[in-house]
Amino acid sequence: MRTRIFSVLCENVAGVMMRVSRCFTRRQINMDSITVGIEPSGLARIIILFKADDKMASFMQRVLMRLEPIVEVQMLEPENSVAREICLFKTRKLGEEEMSEVIRFIQSAGGKVLEIREGSLIGEIGGSHEEVERLLTSLGTERLKEVARSGQVYLSRNSRE
Amino acid sequence: MEEMTGAVALLSALKSEGVRHIFGIPGGAIIPVYDALYEEPSIRHILVRHEQAAAHAADGYARALGKPGVCMATSGPGACNLLTGILNAYMDSSPVIAITGQVPTHLLGTDAFQEADLLSLMLPITKHNFLVKSVEELVEAVRKAFQIAMTGRPGPVHIDLPRDVQLAKAKVKIPAEITRREKVRYDPDPLRVEEAVKLIEGAERPVIFAGGGIIWSGASPELVELAELLGAPVVTSLMGKGSIPENHPLSLGMLGMHGRRAANLAVTECDLLIGVGVRFSDRSTGDARYFAPKAKIIHIDIDPVEIGKLVRTDVSVVGDAKRALAMILKLLKERARRGVRSEWKERIMQMKKEFSPKMDYDDIPIKPQRVIKEIMEALDEDSVVVTEVGQCQMWAAHYYTVRGPRKFISSGGLGTMGFGFPASLGAKIALPEKKVLDVAGDGSFLMNSQELATAVENNIEVVCCIFNNSYLGMVKQWQDLFHGGRRSQTYLGKSPDFVKLAEAYGAWGDRVTRPGEIREKLKEALECGKPAVLDVVIDPEEHVLPMVPAGGKLDQMIVRD
Numbered sequence: 159m160r161t162r163i164f165s166v167l168c169e170n171v172a173g174v175m176m177r178v179s180r181c182f183t184r185r186q187i188n189m190d191s192i193t194v195g196i197e198p199s200g201l202a203r204i205i206i207l208f209k210a211d212d213k214m215a216s217f218m219q220r221v222l223m224r225l226e227p228i229v230e231v232q233m234l235e236p237e238n239s240v241a242r243e244i245c246l247f248k249t250r251k252l253g254e255e256e257m258s259e260v261i262r263f264i265q266s267a268g269g270k271v272l273e274i275r276e277g278s279l280i281g282e283i284g285g286s287h288e289e290v291e292r293l294l295t296s297l298g299t300e301r302l303k304e305v306a307r308s309g310q311v312y313l314s315r316n317s318r319e
Numbered sequence: 320m321e322e323m324t325g326a327v328a329l330l331s332a333l334k335s336e337g338v339r340h341i342f343g344i345p346g347g348a349i350i351p352v353y354d355a356l357y358e359e360p361s362i363r364h365i366l367v368r369h370e371q372a373a374a375h376a377a378d379g380y381a382r383a384l385g386k387p388g389v390c391m392a393t394s395g396p397g398a399c400n401l402l403t404g405i406l407n408a409y410m411d412s413s414p415v416i417a418i419t420g421q422v423p424t425h426l427l428g429t430d431a432f433q434e435a436d437l438l439s440l441m442l443p444i445t446k447h448n449f450l451v452k453s454v455e456e457l458v459e460a461v462r463k464a465f466q467i468a469m470t471g472r473p474g475p476v477h478i479d480l481p482r483d484v485q486l487a488k489a490k491v492k493i494p495a496e497i498t499r500r501e502k503v504r505y506d507p508d509p510l511r512v513e514e515a516v517k518l519i520e521g522a523e524r525p526v527i528f529a530g531g532g533i534i535w536s537g538a539s540p541e542l543v544e545l546a547e548l549l550g551a552p553v554v555t556s557l558m559g560k561g562s563i564p565e566n567h568p569l570s571l572g573m574l575g576m577h578g579r580r581a582a583n584l585a586v587t588e589c590d591l592l593i594g595v596g597v598r599f600s601d602r603s604t605g606d607a608r609y610f611a612p613k614a615k616i617i618h619i620d621i622d623p624v625e626i627g628k629l630v631r632t633d634v635s636v637v638g639d640a641k642r643a644l645a646m647i648l649k650l651l652k653e654r655a656r657r658g659v660r661s662e663w664k665e666r667i668m669q670m671k672k673e674f675s676p677k678m679d680y681d682d683i684p685i686k687p688q689r690v691i692k693e694i695m696e697a698l699d700e701d702s703v704v705v706t707e708v709g710q711c712q713m714w715a716a717h718y719y720t721v722r723g724p725r726k727f728i729s730s731g732g733l734g735t736m737g738f739g740f741p742a743s744l745g746a747k748i749a750l751p752e753k754k755v756l757d758v759a760g761d762g763s764f765l766m767n768s769q770e771l772a773t774a775v776e777n778n779i780e781v782v783c784c785i786f787n788n789s790y791l792g793m794v795k796q797w798q799d800l801f802h803g804g805r806r807s808q809t810y811l812g813k814s815p816d817f818v819k820l821a822e823a824y825g826a827w828g829d830r831v832t833r834p835g836e837i838r839e840k841l842k843e844a845l846e847c848g849k850p851a852v853l854d855v856v857i858d859p860e861e862h863v864l865p866m867v868p869a870g871g872k873l874d875q876m877i878v879r880d
Binding site for chain 2: 217223
């Protein structure tokens with residue numbers, strides 16, 4: 159069992175997420191992450207992370223391909239794809255000194271300060287899933303009031319026609 | 320482009336797909352479609368008495384004819400009553416088109432009267448489903464629905480149609496009637512076929528395991544040719560019954576839990592198993608780890624999801640069964656390394672002889688085997704046998720010799736009690752010139768016996784032959800064999816009197832208690848000119864044997880004494 163990454167290209171129609179996700183539910187698979195976005199073509203791309211052995215991963219790929227609105231199911235490998243996760247967070251009310259420390263940290267981590275209001279900061283950090291985890295820990299979880307994460311998106315490095 | 324209401328557009332689109340029959344029941348949310356049907360002479364609507372029967376009838380129609388069957392119901396409860404029948408069709412890969420009324424679009428999601436979330440409910444039990452929001456979408460959905468239902472592995476498709484869309488007017492173009500749609504056939508990869516042929520050439524003891532895919536692909540001639548070329552016996556799944564005429568010398572009958580001993584032993588002894596159009600269900604294989612333990616396995620199927628799902632496969636060929644078998648035959652003939660494996664064929668013939676099933680019992684109460692024998696003699700080879708589910712079904716599957724494809728219709732994957740009688744009505748509507756007989760149990764028949772009204776009102780001349788043992792027989796059998804004979808809640812008692820029940824509906828009814836009377840009464844039932852119910856009182860102690868216990872090994876069967 160290891161983490162599998164599916165990049166699923168499908169028609170952007172109501173219910174397509176349910177069609178896809180129930181295939182996993184039915185086989186007792188808990189997805190680690192699922193994200194969806196619309197491509198310029200108008201098709202939707204769903205990125206799904208889940209744990210499975212080789213047999214189950216191949217089976218799930220074929221199960222998804224059988225769905226009517228599905229155009230393509232790519233199985234990505236971490237070594238030939240780029241991964242990214244965006245994390246927005248809101249801190250609790252910070253003192254001046256603590257605030258400067260947080261801002262410096264965000265900048266050094268390549269993140270962004272999006273808003274500061276009434277002593278609370280909304281910031282953005284991004285990177286691989288592990289990097290985001292690490293940054294959040296370094297930032298100090300006790301400082302964080304609310305965190306919203308995008309889930310993981312992967313893009314294949316291979317140039318395909 | 321012509322302006323028409325959604326209701327008229329639906330019927331026009333159905334007509335363009337060649338639809339001649341619809342099984343259904345009207346209700347509030349689908350009245351506009353029924354209103355349009357009122358003046359549509361070219362579609363015959365068969366009014367059933369419960370929506371589940373509409374789905375089963377459409378399913379039986381599809382299986383008998385090889386074309387989609389259509390059922391229709393209103394929103395909410397009507398549509399929900401279809402669900403069991405639609406799942407049944409899904410499990411057995413039967414092309415059923417279900418059309419349901421739905422609350423008006425502006426009320427969707429508000430818990431309106433008779434609203435059910437059918438997009439969600441139908442989604443996991445159909446190949447695809449549509450919630451149609453405009454007349455234009457509707458025409459497109461109908462076209463796609465028929466295409467999806469019949470392409471690749473067949474299966475049911477649902478169209479949910481809000482009431483306001485049925486009433487809305489729009490200019491739409493209805494395609495001309497498709498008189499004969501060429502089946503889209505998927506060619507297998509020639510490299511895989513080559514690999515399969517190599518295995519076949521090297522095999523000493525090949526067995527062919529044929530399933531429903533053979534029947535849907537129309538590959539029976541190729542199947543028989545391959546069997547004869549190799550001298551390889553053919554075993555079938557329940558869905559595959561009739562894929563090879565079972566009176567063919569190389570036919571060993573059904574495999575599996577209630578399969579023929581020779582079939583189960585041949586699979587256990589073979590060194591190559593060629594599975595064609597099968598999904599290796601647990602009822603066929605027993606414990607998959609010990610299935611065909613000495614064999615390499617070739618799996619030919621049109622649905623790539625089935626490959627390697629349940630049994631290990633040495634060579635997989637994804638594609639149309641007819642094409643795949645034709646390609647294999649061509650290569651085998653070109654090489655002509657050798658044909659019939661005579662030693663193996665001899666062994667097969669010896670097994671077949673040794674384990675030929677006994678049916679000529681004269682006992683009172685009547686033995687079910689004897690009833691099957693009488694049915695076989697009463698029906699001609701073109702007749703269609705439909706079954707309910709349970710012991711009666713397995714007696715039919717085990718003993719009845721099906722003499723060609725589409726002549727044996729049974730609920731396999733879902734095992735739906737109540738399937739047989741409405742499915743037999745559908746089969747008879749599809750093939751009015753053929754005799755149709757439902758092999759029923761008293762428990763199963765009672766689950767949709769209200770359809771006697773449908774049969775009588777529409778004069779659908781089917782014979783329902785009830786194997787009456789006053790039990791939920793198959794459950795009772797498991798209780799007897801595996802639960803110390805504790806027959807918890809399986810005794811059904813003596814009610815109803817099936818003869819009076821039949822007569823109350825205006826059908827022919829009679830009862831048989833002695834084996835000598837069966838022939839005469841069956842003849843009478845088949846020739847009475849109305850729907851008929853023959854209540855055959857059978858031995859309640861009789862089990863369906865041999866039996867491979869669930870999850871057991873195919874060669875370890877519980878046998879009769």
